[in-house]
Amino acid sequence: MTPQRKSLAKRLVGTNTLWIALVLLLLIAVFGALRPDAVLTVFTLQTTLVETSVLLVLAVGMTFVIITSGIDLSVGSVLVFSGVTSAMTMNSLNGGDATNAGWGVVVVGLLVALASGAAWGLLNGLLIAKAKIPPLIVTLGSFGAALGAGQLISNGSNVSGVPNVLSNNLGTGTTFGVPNLVILAAVVTALGALLLGTTRFGRHTYAIGSNEEAARRVGIGVTRHLMAVYLLAGVLAGLAGFMAMAYFRVASVTGHDTDNLNAIAGVVLGGTSLFGGAGSIVGTIFGVFIPAVLRKGFVIVGVNVYWQPIAVAIVLVAAVWFDQSRRKARDRS
Amino acid sequence: MSKRTVRTLGLAAAALLLTACGSSGQIGDSGSTSTAKKMVLIPGVAAEPFYISMECGFREAAKSAGYEVDVQAPAKFDAPLQTPIVTGVLANKPAAVLIAPTDDKALAGPMKQLKDAGIKVVEVDTKLQDTSIASATISSNNEQGGEKAAETLAKLVGDKPGSVLVLNTKAGTSTTDARAKGFETAIKKYPNLKYLGQQYTDNEPDQAASKVTATLSANPDLIGVFATNLNTGEGAATGLRNAGKTGAVNLVGFDASPKQVQDLQAGVVQALIAQDPATIGKLGVERAVAAIEGKEVKRDTETDLVAITKADASANEKYFYKQAC
Amino acid sequence: MQAAEGGGVVRERGVAVADPLLDARDLVKHYGGVEALRGASFTAYAGEVVSLIGDNGAGKSTLVKCLSGVERPDSGTVAFDGRPVELDSPVAARALGIETVFQDLAVAPDLDPAANLFLGRELRKPGVLGWLGVLDKKEMRRRAIGSFDDLGVTLQSIDVPIGSLSGGQRQSVAVARSVVWASKLVFMDEPTAALGVVQRERVLDVIRRVRDQGMAVVLISHNMPEVLAVSDRVEVLRLGKRVARFRAADTTVEELVGAMTGALSQEDAG
Numbered sequence: 001m002t003p004q005r006k007s008l009a010k011r012l013v014g015t016n017t018l019w020i021a022l023v024l025l026l027l028i029a030v031f032g033a034l035r036p037d038a039v040l041t042v043f044t045l046q047t048t049l050v051e052t053s054v055l056l057v058l059a060v061g062m063t064f065v066i067i068t069s070g071i072d073l074s075v076g077s078v079l080v081f082s083g084v085t086s087a088m089t090m091n092s093l094n095g096g097d098a099t100n101a102g103w104g105v106v107v108v109g110l111l112v113a114l115a116s117g118a119a120w121g122l123l124n125g126l127l128i129a130k131a132k133i134p135p136l137i138v139t140l141g142s143f144g145a146a147l148g149a150g151q152l153i154s155n156g157s158n159v160s161g162v163p164n165v166l167s168n169n170l171g172t173g174t175t176f177g178v179p180n181l182v183i184l185a186a187v188v189t190a191l192g193a194l195l196l197g198t199t200r201f202g203r204h205t206y207a208i209g210s211n212e213e214a215a216r217r218v219g220i221g222v223t224r225h226l227m228a229v230y231l232l233a234g235v236l237a238g239l240a241g242f243m244a245m246a247y248f249r250v251a252s253v254t255g256h257d258t259d260n261l262n263a264i265a266g267v268v269l270g271g272t273s274l275f276g277g278a279g280s281i282v283g284t285i286f287g288v289f290i291p292a293v294l295r296k297g298f299v300i301v302g303v304n305v306y307w308q309p310i311a312v313a314i315v316l317v318a319a320v321w322f323d324q325s326r327r328k329a330r331d332r333s
Numbered sequence: 334m335s336k337r338t339v340r341t342l343g344l345a346a347a348a349l350l351l352t353a354c355g356s357s358g359q360i361g362d363s364g365s366t367s368t369a370k371k372m373v374l375i376p377g378v379a380a381e382p383f384y385i386s387m388e389c390g391f392r393e394a395a396k397s398a399g400y401e402v403d404v405q406a407p408a409k410f411d412a413p414l415q416t417p418i419v420t421g422v423l424a425n426k427p428a429a430v431l432i433a434p435t436d437d438k439a440l441a442g443p444m445k446q447l448k449d450a451g452i453k454v455v456e457v458d459t460k461l462q463d464t465s466i467a468s469a470t471i472s473s474n475n476e477q478g479g480e481k482a483a484e485t486l487a488k489l490v491g492d493k494p495g496s497v498l499v500l501n502t503k504a505g506t507s508t509t510d511a512r513a514k515g516f517e518t519a520i521k522k523y524p525n526l527k528y529l530g531q532q533y534t535d536n537e538p539d540q541a542a543s544k545v546t547a548t549l550s551a552n553p554d555l556i557g558v559f560a561t562n563l564n565t566g567e568g569a570a571t572g573l574r575n576a577g578k579t580g581a582v583n584l585v586g587f588d589a590s591p592k593q594v595q596d597l598q599a600g601v602v603q604a605l606i607a608q609d610p611a612t613i614g615k616l617g618v619e620r621a622v623a624a625i626e627g628k629e630v631k632r633d634t635e636t637d638l639v640a641i642t643k644a645d646a647s648a649n650e651k652y653f654y655k656q657a658c
Numbered sequence: 659m660q661a662a663e664g665g666g667v668v669r670e671r672g673v674a675v676a677d678p679l680l681d682a683r684d685l686v687k688h689y690g691g692v693e694a695l696r697g698a699s700f701t702a703y704a705g706e707v708v709s710l711i712g713d714n715g716a717g718k719s720t721l722v723k724c725l726s727g728v729e730r731p732d733s734g735t736v737a738f739d740g741r742p743v744e745l746d747s748p749v750a751a752r753a754l755g756i757e758t759v760f761q762d763l764a765v766a767p768d769l770d771p772a773a774n775l776f777l778g779r780e781l782r783k784p785g786v787l788g789w790l791g792v793l794d795k796k797e798m799r800r801r802a803i804g805s806f807d808d809l810g811v812t813l814q815s816i817d818v819p820i821g822s823l824s825g826g827q828r829q830s831v832a833v834a835r836s837v838v839w840a841s842k843l844v845f846m847d848e849p850t851a852a853l854g855v856v857q858r859e860r861v862l863d864v865i866r867r868v869r870d871q872g873m874a875v876v877l878i879s880h881n882m883p884e885v886l887a888v889s890d891r892v893e894v895l896r897l898g899k900r901v902a903r904f905r906a907a908d909t910t911v912e913e914l915v916g917a918m919t920g921a922l923s924q925e926d927a928g
Contacts, residue, residue, distance in 0.1 A: 156380025
């Protein structure tokens with residue numbers, strides 16, 4: 001008997017992504033019904049997208065890491081470190097204040113941010129894949145070390161002097177009404193989705209997370225691959241640092257303590273298993289937007305401020321619980 | 334659990350029990366009182382312009398009073414990081430310690446050890462709930478700062494009607510709560526301004542930005558925002574910039590670090606409420622000296638705050654916080 | 659699929675006539691203080707099914723791991739196709755045309771059957787896309803369905819992660835993967851352990867067909883009737899050493915059990 005493919009519709013219903021997308025749509029519908037004048041506007045859409053862009057880029061890298069059944073707690077600190085090194089490099093290239101610097105300086109700043117992220121990613125990867133130290137411990141270490149290093153070189157204060165050409169174009173600029181920051185995040189996300197979903201690199205990422213020993217026995221270079229995955233997460237954290245700097249017009253050393261947890265929450269909410277082997281970038285997109293929409297919606301409809309974190313928590317846990325019980329039901333059948 | 338682990342745990346538990354039964358004293362007991370002519374400042378966090386300015390006032394006043402000085406700051410505004418610094422300073426036996434406790438309860442224990450060792454303790458900026466430990470407390474009148482923010486905002490707005498929002502940090506932060514409270518009381522005097530209440534931001538700039546734009550969606554007549562500290566101010570400025578509302582919505586920030594002053598001059602922020610950290614440091618030294626010399630000590634002092642707008646910025650330059658003395 | 663060729667048919671073929679395809683001699687393997695292999699030898703010829711039997715702890719799985727590149731023996735020699743070889747990784751073994759069905763299957767439970775069949779050997783699209791690493795999922799799926807058909811593996815669905823399939827179906831996929839890629843020799847460590855009667859017959863049938871294509875199949879099993887039904891030869895391992903060799907047609911279950919338990923011995927040093 002030749003095994004049959006299920007129809008596309010049937011396969012879609014079977015995915016977690018569809019359900020999590022429905023949760024997101026439901027939230028938007030509820031908030032929209034409560035305050036249609038304020039929620040369903042271009043302004044709200046634009047600002048929500050912009051405000052989620054940086055986190056989305058972090059979450060794309062985190063998706064790869066979690067699918068290998070790893071974790072990366074260091075992303076927020078690497079973001080801070082990359083922003084600080086990038087801003088300070090740009091300042092020193094332009095006589096101490098890069099506010100009026102040109103594109104050349106900005107490009108150097110971008111490269112420095114990416115390289116800084118790559119360096120931490122590579123360090124994480126080496127310790128995890130080669131020295132076989134558990135990722136939780138390694139990245140807990142680099143979480144502290146990268147933040148400390150960032151504070152050390154910036155002397156603990158935020159670094160200003162971010163070039164205006166950078167902030168005005170990437171930070172707040174738009175193209176055909178779409179914020180440039182959102183376009184960049186969308187491109188990164190799309191590339192991430194293609195890499196994970198259609199390439200051998202992506203397939204091996206799933207295989208390692210699903211059964212590392214099996215992957216090793218079929219000849220996949222597990223050590224190398226894991227290093228590449230943490231490197232990718234580091235580079236994306238570096239890019240996120242650059243984006244955050246353009247957006248806030250300052251390289252901030254505070255206020256990124258919970259970026260790692262927000263990214264992990266988005267990824268897990270999007271249906272990626274913490275046990276590895278399963279997940280998708282598309283799911284991560286929805287997962288990242290659910291908390292963002294909730295926070296925004298609660299402010300707009302005027303939910304009591306003390307209720308907001310409780311309500312966000314309830315929705316997050318409920319969404320994951322719902323998804324898990326649905327998956328269990330499927331696996332039993 | 335392996336047998337070895339069990340054994341190790343057992344030994345450790347026995348050791349703990351022995352220590353607990355063996356003596357009735359406390360860590361840091363010494364018996365002797367301090368005599369060195371030395372004073373230590375323990376700020377809430379390292380390298381923040383507010384505390385650096387306080388350190389400048391402290392160093393100057395302590396030196397002129399003939400004291401050797403030392404400054405030991407935690408890397409983060411965090412009680413677990415500050416506690417070992419306090420106990421470490423204890424070993425050096427200075428005559429007095431000026432400290433900004435990072436938690437109003439958690440630091441009570443370590444600070445009581447200082448007091449029990451005969452070291453005079455003066456609280457600067459923040460304070461403990463337990464008022465029996467410190468000899469004196471010098472702090473900004475945060476509530477007055479909030480009132481000043483409301484008054485300044487009303488002045489900037491004139492008699493235009495509109496809504497105003499307060500961005501607070503985390504629920505339960507006493508300083509920013511006092512600022513928000515002062516603002517709330519004072520803003521009622523202006524009937525043209527509708528107070529929307531406060532939003533918490535977890536002290537994260539991105540949350541502050543998001544809450545400002547969300548408020549703009551819900552209340553397009555938003556005319557003023559009071560950001561109760563540096564991070565909320567930064568986030569609010571970003572949110573307004575994204576919404577294209579920089580300048581149209583009056584933003585009042587708190588504190589006057591170099592970046593904030595720069596934003597004030599660039600028109601991103603319309604007013605700043607500055608504290609006077611140098612005076613806090615200086616008065617702290619005066620109270621400490623009085624306590625050491627056994628003179629009468631004024632228990633609580635609240636220093637004034639000042640509102641700075643772009644127009645009177647140059648006249649108030651001495652209130653700008655410093656990156657270095 | 660093809661009808662099973664009547665259980666118990668044992669053919670006389672190729673035994674000890676040609677040169678051996680695989681000739682392992684005096685393999686020693688320690689795990690800490692435990693000596694899993696104490697100078698074990700093993701021989702397999704092209705075009706035969708040879709069963710490797712022994713009691714629990716006799717060293718069967720260790721021997722298979724050493725001969726498929728997963729573990730490296732501490733000492734001993736392995737010759738393949740008449741040449742000495744160094745089996746220092748699964749990749750090296752596979753390059754020689756050796757595939758293995760491990761007892762723990764070594765499949766990725768979250769991936770679908772086609773992805774598992776092609777794991778580590780993914781097909782890429784032609785041209786630039788392939789250079790970028792883009793997979794040709796359609797072609798892999800098509801070929802996988804073809805291979806499963808050929809081998810008589812029935813799956814309710816080709817789209818589900820194989821972790822949600824039955825144990826038997828998972829095992830069928832693992833068997834299929836090794837058979838599809840092998841060109842010279844297949845090790846099968848308990849390939850029928852989780853199977854029902856019908857599926858077991860199918861796997862045994864697959865084994866015969868692979869043998870008929872001229873490959874060597876090494877079967878590790880506890881099931882003596884099964885061993886006698888499908889094997890051409892049987893080699894017996896006891897306490898990390900080869901202790902006996904039989905032609906399946908000439909032996910009985912009693913004889914095999916005797917060799918396994920030590921009641922009967924042919925070789926002193928195998």
